[in-house]
Amino acid sequence: MTGQMSQAWAALRQAPAFRRLLALALAMSFARQAALLGMPLLTMHIFDGVTEGHNLDTLMVLSIAFVIALSMAGALRALRAALMSALADDMARRLSLEALQAAVRSALLGSRQPGLAALQDQAELRRFLGGNTIADLFDMTAVPVALVVLFLLHPVYALVVGAACVMMGLLGRVLDRTTRGLVRGASERQLKNAGELQGRLRQSDMLEGLGMLAAVVRRWEPAQAAALAEGDRAQARARAVRGVTEYASYMAQGGVVVVGVVLALGDRASPGSIIAAMMLAGTATQPIARIVLAWREWAFANLAWQRLQELFADHAAPAVRPADPAGPPGLWLRELRWTPPGGLHPVLADVTLYCPPGTVTLVVGPNGVGKSSLLRLALGLLPAEGGQALLGGQATRFADRALLGPRIGYLPQDVQLLDGSVLQNIGRFGPEDAAGVVDAARMAGAHEMIGRLPQGYATEAGPTGGLSMGQRRMIGLARALYGAPEFLALDEPEAGLDQAGREAVRDAVLAARAEGAACLLISHEPTLWSGHVDQVLRLAPGGHWRAETPGDATTAAGETAA
Numbered sequence: 001m002t003g004q005m006s007q008a009w010a011a012l013r014q015a016p017a018f019r020r021l022l023a024l025a026l027a028m029s030f031a032r033q034a035a036l037l038g039m040p041l042l043t044m045h046i047f048d049g050v051t052e053g054h055n056l057d058t059l060m061v062l063s064i065a066f067v068i069a070l071s072m073a074g075a076l077r078a079l080r081a082a083l084m085s086a087l088a089d090d091m092a093r094r095l096s097l098e099a100l101q102a103a104v105r106s107a108l109l110g111s112r113q114p115g116l117a118a119l120q121d122q123a124e125l126r127r128f129l130g131g132n133t134i135a136d137l138f139d140m141t142a143v144p145v146a147l148v149v150l151f152l153l154h155p156v157y158a159l160v161v162g163a164a165c166v167m168m169g170l171l172g173r174v175l176d177r178t179t180r181g182l183v184r185g186a187s188e189r190q191l192k193n194a195g196e197l198q199g200r201l202r203q204s205d206m207l208e209g210l211g212m213l214a215a216v217v218r219r220w221e222p223a224q225a226a227a228l229a230e231g232d233r234a235q236a237r238a239r240a241v242r243g244v245t246e247y248a249s250y251m252a253q254g255g256v257v258v259v260g261v262v263l264a265l266g267d268r269a270s271p272g273s274i275i276a277a278m279m280l281a282g283t284a285t286q287p288i289a290r291i292v293l294a295w296r297e298w299a300f301a302n303l304a305w306q307r308l309q310e311l312f313a314d315h316a317a318p319a320v321r322p323a324d325p326a327g328p329p330g331l332w333l334r335e336l337r338w339t340p341p342g343g344l345h346p347v348l349a350d351v352t353l354y355c356p357p358g359t360v361t362l363v364v365g366p367n368g369v370g371k372s373s374l375l376r377l378a379l380g381l382l383p384a385e386g387g388q389a390l391l392g393g394q395a396t397r398f399a400d401r402a403l404l405g406p407r408i409g410y411l412p413q414d415v416q417l418l419d420g421s422v423l424q425n426i427g428r429f430g431p432e433d434a435a436g437v438v439d440a441a442r443m444a445g446a447h448e449m450i451g452r453l454p455q456g457y458a459t460e461a462g463p464t465g466g467l468s469m470g471q472r473r474m475i476g477l478a479r480a481l482y483g484a485p486e487f488l489a490l491d492e493p494e495a496g497l498d499q500a501g502r503e504a505v506r507d508a509v510l511a512a513r514a515e516g517a518a519c520l521l522i523s524h525e526p527t528l529w530s531g532h533v534d535q536v537l538r539l540a541p542g543g544h545w546r547a548e549t550p551g552d553a554t555t556a557a558g559e560t561a562a
């Protein structure tokens with residue numbers, strides 16, 4: 001086990017409650033096995049002792065013992081199931097936050113649907129741990145004990161049943177080996193297909209408007225059929241092995257009866273011992289059969305475990321580093337170097353820039369030159385190939401995000417609001433702070449607009465809320481300004497806004513500057529910012545860049561627009 005997965009698992013194992021529950025579940029399994037293993041011996045006594053001695057009192061006592069043993073086994077099984085379910089809940093609670101955080105980090109690097117896959121994997125593990133499969137594993141403790149008792153009854157019984165157990169175990173191993181790759185392939189294809197289809201179906205206007213829906217579904221069908229076919233191949237192999245396994249269990253019981261009759265004919269076994277041996281054959285082979293029959297649960301839990309391990313190993317949280325107390329206030333980009341995934345040449349080559357508190361820095365350059373990536377590097381969202389971004393001496397990539405978040409105001413190019421009210425979105429889903437939210441909305445020039453919404457600040461803002469793109473952008477700007485952050489990173493904040501909206505954005509940035517924020521913003525609107533910026537960072541293809549002093553802003557932005 002590697003990385004955070006092993007840490008999460010180690011933490012789980014060390015938790016006193018977890019260990020107590022696990023030990024209790026194991027103890028119950030042993031108690032249950034003892035109750036079940038007593039039954040064949042009782043049966044033997046009934047057959048041999050009672051029938052020979054015609055002793056009905058003994059039969060009565062043995063019958064009561066029989067019922068008590070069975071009821072105990074049943075009650076212990078139910079109790080153990082409840083314990084395992086509690087264990088599964090504990091594991092799911094511990095894993096879900098870690099899994100989602102790792103999924104978000106993988107999404108930052110361009111992965112699709114990682115959150116959904118991580119949640120599915122975590123749910124699969126929870127189902128596995130809380131279901132009967134682990135309990136079946138505990139019941140395997142009965143196998144050696146049953147074999148020893150069989151051996152004591154007669155070594156040939158143990159030989160027959162032992163051979164059946166080995167054969168079933170080998171079949172299970174072969175099944176696991178031959179289907180593991182197929183299960184993984186099918187599951188990953190299906191996840192990829194589901195992610196792609198979901199992404200395409202989200203563009204419902206375009207699909208209906210351009211009549212592309214049928215073509216999109218037609219393109220999806222063969223990929224989905226291939227994924228299902230791979231799953232079917234694994235199922236077919238499983239069906240064959242499961243059939244043989246069930247057969248092997250019956251064969252062991254039948255073999256024991258045949259051997260027992262032969263032994264009884266030579267007076268080397270009693271009739272009672274044949275029945276006891278047959279029951280013990282079932283006790284020894286059934287847990288193995290159940291494990292092989294639960295192939296699907298094992299295969300998918302194993303896949304989920306592996307995938308979560310890989311997610312944690314590949315997307316571990318960067319280790320938090322302490323801030324440099326001597327670091328300058330504001331934002332300092334030091335020799336930032338970045339090449340896009342799969343790219344051959346750096347898009348940003350050793351960019352160095354200092355944005356002091358109370359200043360506005362405009363980033364300009366043609367499409368695809370690396371402006372948004374620079375902003376994401378400054379925020380510590382992308383790993384830099386070289387150099388670092390420091391906010392007040394704190395490397396943003398290696399900061400505690402919960403502490404860094406409130407110090408930052410970020411408006412991404414593609415503004416998304418989350419399910420929830422306008423008030424909650426602007427307040428970043430923190431404790432209710434109506435006054436702070438209204439202040440931020442006023443600063444963003446969004447307060448009046450919000451007042452005109454059907455339910456004002458209580459209006460639903462998420463994707464189903466029906467807000468226009470401009471309204472979403474202004475609410476997104478208010479969210480960025482909420483809490484007076486010391487660093488404001490705005491990616492084309494005025495895009496798609498009318499003249500009044502664009503001026504409101506500019507006024508908001510100037511107000512934030514007046515309050516001491518270091519503002520780094522990308523814009524394709526040269527005239528809007530003319531005379532209002534303190535420095536310009538001009539990016540050019542090939543990793544070239546130049547920082548310019550005030551007065552050049554109009555020229556730089558004008559060139560970008562051209």
Ligand SMILES: Nc1ncnc2c1ncn2[C@@H]1O[C@H](COP(=O)(O)OP(=O)(O)OP(=O)(O)O)[C@@H](O)[C@H]1O
Nearest residue numbers: 109110340341347366367368369370371372373374
């Ligand atoms: N996750 C990614 N995977 C691969 N390439 C990427 C990724 N993110 C960015 N790039 C590439 O990096 C380059 C810079 O992209 P970026 O979005 O930073 O440009 P930009 O200057 O903001 O463009 P625009 O003005 O069009 O918004 C582009 O060539 C883009 O294709």
